[in-house]
Amino acid sequence: MPNMGRKLRVGMVGGGGPANFFGGPHRRGILIDNSAELTAGALRSNPDDAIASARDLFFTRGYGDWRSMIAEEAKRDDGIDYVTIVTPNDAHFGPAVAAAEAGMGVLCEKPLVMNLDEARTLHQAVKTAGVPFVVAYTYTAFPMVMMARHMVADGKVGEVRKVEAWYPQGWLAGSRESTADAAGQKQASWRVDPSKSGASGCGGDIGTHAYEFVRFVAGLTATRVRARLKTFVPGRALDDDFTVLADLDNGGVATIAASQVTIGAQNDNGFRVVGTEGTLEWSITDHNNLKYYRAGEPVHVYRLGGMYNYFPSTITPFIRVPEGHPEGFHEAMANLHRCLEWQIRAKLGEQVPDHMHLPGIADGVAGMAFLDAAVRSGRQDGEWVDVEPVG
Template identity: 40%
Template sequence: MALNEPLNRKLRMALVGGGAGSFIGRVHSIAACLDNRAVLTAGALSSNPERAKSSAPDYGIADSRAYGSYEAMLDGESKLPEDERIDFVSIATPNHTHFEVARAAVEAGFNVVCDKPMTFDLAQAESLLETVQNSDVVFAVSHNYTGYPLVRQAREMILSGELGEINAIRSQYIQGWLRTQLEAEDQKQAAWRTDPAKSGAAGAFGDIATHAYNLGRYMTGVLPDSVSCHLKAFVEGRKLDDYGTAVIRYENGALGTVTASQISHGRENDLEIEIDGTKGSLRWRQENPNELIYRQNGKAHQIYTRDPNAEYMTGSGAGACRLPSGHPEAFFEAFANVYTAAFDAMAKRAAGEKIDQRDTIYPNVYDGVEGMYFIQQCVNSSADNAAWLPLKHAAARK
C-alpha cells in the first residue's frame, strides 16, 4: 500500500510549542512520525521568538521553516505552493493558548491535532467547535490513552454487548509529583499547570481527570446525565486543585466515579479503569497496558494480552498493534495510534473526499467540548458543596 494513499507521500507537520523544557512537544513529534507517515517540517516552538528559532535545530527544522510565532508560521506556510506547505498543525502549548492557535489554523485551512484539554474554558471550546463545523478540516484531540490496543479491544467488547448492560464505571488517575510546591521553585511543568491564568479553572482535574473521564466515555459509549464533585488543594498556597473525586450518574442508570490526585506519595502515572456490566467486568491499567482482565462470577479470571494474531483480538484491538506478542507496546505507540487514525482522515480530505468530523475512532472536537464541559461542571459543583449539576451537553452528544 502506498504511503498515505492516494497522496503517496508523507504528511507535512508543523509543531506549535515544544521548545526547551517541553515534555509533550517532543512526544507529539515522536508519535506523529513513528509510522513514517509524517515529517516535522515547520514549527513555532515557543512564545519567545528567539527561543522558538533556537529550538528548531533540536527537531531538525530548517531555518527557513522555523518561525518566531504561530501567526508568522500560518501566514508563511499559507503562501507556499501546495506541494510544499504543511498539512497539519500540532498544538503542544499550555492550555490558555490552545484556542487562538487552533482557531487560526482551522481558519487557514490546516488540519489540527490539539493537546488536551482542548481549550481554556467551555466558551472557547464551543466557539472552536463552530469554527471546525464550518470547515472541512480534520480536528483531533490527543486523549492518547484511547490509542492503546487493549483499550480499543475493550471498547469493541463492550459495544458488542459482551459485558451486558453497563452498571458502573470507576476510573482514576493517580500521581504524586506535585506533593510539594514545585511551582514555587519555578519548575516549568508545575508552574503553568498550577496557574489559573494558564491552566484554567481546574488543576489536577483539568490535567489528568479529563483523561480518566474520557476513557470511560470512549470505552463504554454510555452517556452522562449529572455530576457531583469535590475538589481540594492539599498543598498550602496552591491555587488550583491537586486532588478530587467526582460521582457521575449516567443516562442508562449506571454510576461512575472519577478520582484524580497529584499528591499521592510514590505514584507515577497510574491511570486505571474498571467497568462492571451485567454479564462481566473489565479492568485495564495504563502502567501495565498490555493486559486486560475480564471477570465473571464462578469462572476463572481471563487475562487478555496484546497479541495481534490471537483469535480473541477484535479488529480495532489488533489493528492498533505494531509488534508481535511479548514485545511491549505503550505510551508512544498509543499516542501514534491517535495520529495514524487522524492521518487516514487527512489523506481522504486531501484527495477531495468528504470526512466525518464527529464519529471517529480518534478523539475529536466534540470530545474536546465534552471534556471542557466536564471540567466546568466539576468546578462549579465543588464550589457549591458538591451540588448535582447536569452533564449533558447537546453539541457534544454522539
C-alpha cells in the first residue's frame, strides 16, 4: 500500500443521536484503516445537542448545524477533506450541494435525495465542482459482491438473461412508529413519513439497495418497470412492501423485491445473476462466499481471503484479512470510505492503488430514476412505466 501524505480530515452531518444507527458504523468505517480522522461534526438537529454530541464522540470540532460547519471548514487551512451525510433523506440535498460547491468530497447515505429533480440538481453541482462522490450502497462494498461484478464483466455468466435481487426485513411488520420504544420509534417514524423519506418508504429505504445490485453487479439498467407498492400496516402513509418487474437495457429482465413486513427476515439481501453460460449467487447470510454455477458441473464456491489468487488487483486492496477469517458490515463501510479517500488522494497528487470504483453520484441519480418510475407505476396499478434516462 502506498504511503499517504497525511490523514484525511472528515466531517459528518447527522449520526449523533441515540436513535441514529448508521452514524456509528460510518465512524468506525472511517477509522478502521487509520488513514482518516473525525475532524468536524454537525451531528444533531438541535444546535446545543449537535455540539455536545461532537464532543462526546471525540470530534476535533463541533458545530451547531451543517451550514456553519461547511462554511467555517472551507475557510481553514486544516479544514475537512470530505463530508459524510447520515441524516434522514430530506436532509441529504442541502449539505451535499454545499459541500460540493465548497470543493469537498461527499459520502452520502442512500437514497441519494428526496426526488429525481433534486438528484439531477445535485448531479450537476457535483460535475461542475469536480469533486469525488460516493453513495452508501453498502452491500456493493463487500469483496465478494465486487468479485461478482468482476466475473460478470469477465464473461463468466455469458450474456445476462435475468437478475433477481431481494432485500426482506421484518422490523416494520407492526406499527413500530407508534410504540413506546423511543429509539425504534424514531427510526421507524421518519421512514414512513413522506416529508422525511420521500414518495416511497420501503422502496427508498431498501429497494434501492436491491436495484443497485442489478446495476453494480450485472452492469445493467432498468428501462421500464411494473411495480406494486403495498402498505400492509393500517394507518401507514408509505409502502412497506415493494415489488418490481423491470426490463433491462440489454433485453434481459430483473425482479427487485423488498419488504419490511417479512417476519423472520433480518436484512437478508442478496442477488442472483443468470446468464447464458452460468449463474452467480450471493447472500448477506453467507457474505464471505460467492456461488458460481455452470450447467453439468458441481457448484463452484469462491471464498473471501487475502491469499486467494483469483481476486483481481482491483479488489485485493479492499480485503484486509487472510483466508478463513471473516469480514463484515464494518469493513464494507470502511471500503466505501476507502474508495472515496483514494479518489481524494489522487486529486491531491498522491499515488493510490488501482481499485474498483464503488457507486458514485451517477449511480445515486439512476437509483432515484428507478424509484421515481416504480412509484409512478404503483400509482397506476402496476402499468408499465418508462424509467427516465439520466446523464
